[in-house]
Amino acid sequence: MDSKQIAKNTVKTLISYLTYQAVRVVVSQLSETDPPVAIWLNSFSSTGKIQDGEAYLKELIVERQALAFRIMTVREHLAAEIVDFLPEMARTGIEQANMEHRRQYLERVTQLNLETQSEPDLDSPAG
Amino acid sequence: MDSKQIAKNTVKTLISYLTYQAVRVVVSQLSETDPPVAIWLNSFSSTGKIQDGEAYLKELIVERQALAFRIMTVREHLAAEIVDFLPEMARTGIEQANMEHRRQYLERVTQLNLETQSEPDLDSPAG
Numbered sequence: 001m002d003s004k005q006i007a008k009n010t011v012k013t014l015i016s017y018l019t020y021q022a023v024r025v026v027v028s029q030l031s032e033t034d035p036p037v038a039i040w041l042n043s044f045s046s047t048g049k050i051q052d053g054e055a056y057l058k059e060l061i062v063e064r065q066a067l068a069f070r071i072m073t074v075r076e077h078l079a080a081e082i083v084d085f086l087p088e089m090a091r092t093g094i095e096q097a098n099m100e101h102r103r104q105y106l107e108r109v110t111q112l113n114l115e116t117q118s119e120p121d122l123d124s125p126a127g
Numbered sequence: 128m129d130s131k132q133i134a135k136n137t138v139k140t141l142i143s144y145l146t147y148q149a150v151r152v153v154v155s156q157l158s159e160t161d162p163p164v165a166i167w168l169n170s171f172s173s174t175g176k177i178q179d180g181e182a183y184l185k186e187l188i189v190e191r192q193a194l195a196f197r198i199m200t201v202r203e204h205l206a207a208e209i210v211d212f213l214p215e216m217a218r219t220g221i222e223q224a225n226m227e228h229r230r231q232y233l234e235r236v237t238q239l240n241l242e243t244q245s246e247p248d249l250d251s252p253a254g
Contacts, residue, residue: 001152001201001205003205003208003209006148006205006209007208007209007212007213007216008216009148010141010144010145010148010209010213011213011216011217011220012220013140013141013144014137014140014141014144014213014217015217015220015221015224017137017140017141018137018217018221021133021136021137025128053224054224054228057224057228058228058231061228061231061232065232068228069229072225072228072229073225074128075221075225076221076222076225078128078130078133079217079218079221080218081130081134082130082133082134082137083213083214083217083218084214085134086134086137086138086141086210086213086214087210087211087213087214089134089135089138090138090141090142090145090206090210091206091207091210093138093139093142094142094145094202094203094206095203097142097180097181097184098199098200098202098203101181101184101185101188101195101196101199102196102199104185104188105188105192
């Protein structure tokens with residue numbers, strides 16, 4: 001298990017996700033101040049290319065440099081505000097979700113056992 | 128900008144990504160110890176449903192509980208090993224990427240200006 005490589009890939013995904021969230025923030029701001037540009041940015045961003053945040057920004061800089069720079073600034077702010085909370089939230093989130101999956105599984109298995117035990121004898125008459 | 132909600136959504140994406148990475152680890156382990164199960168798990172996991180880690184695990188528990196529990200354990204280990212590094216890596220990654228986008232943009236603009244300045248007079252004969 002190559003933890004270092006996994007950490008690198010995870011950060012890349014994380015940054016792309018923050019870029020996507022920054023785009024949503026900027027679209028929402030623009031929809032109040034400049035609706036046509038909001039519509040343009042929304043349609044530019046909704047073709048799946050935002051999966052790779054850097055490739056997306058590279059393309060947007062060519063089309064509309066000011067918007068791209070604005071998104072870059074917003075994602076930097078977003079990162080500053082939330083990334084420090086992520087480790088604890090991720091650890092707790094995984095622990096709780098794992099516990100919940102195990103609990104549901106045990107509940108189902110117990111239920112099945114109870115049902116099996118309370119089944120009528122095969123010899124007893126039906127109805 | 129609702130940072131709290133964005134943090135929550137980001138953690139969900141992060142956990143789903145770690146679940147995906149845990150699946151990859153388990154598939155890779157199984158491909159050495161139990162190739163048919165590796166193939167089964169790979170095909171079960173490659174239909175896009177892994178986008179939502181919890182829904183994916185819920186479904187897998189019904190199909191093959193032991194595999195699901197193993198993936199849950201691996202993602203917990205993965206989180207313990209890497210999440211503490213993510214804040215710094217994300218901040219630095221975004222800062223560097225932003226700087227690089229700005230640098231490339233300035234380089235292109237400067238290049239364009241130089242080319243414009245060194246263009247021949249419109250009056251001079253062509254060729």
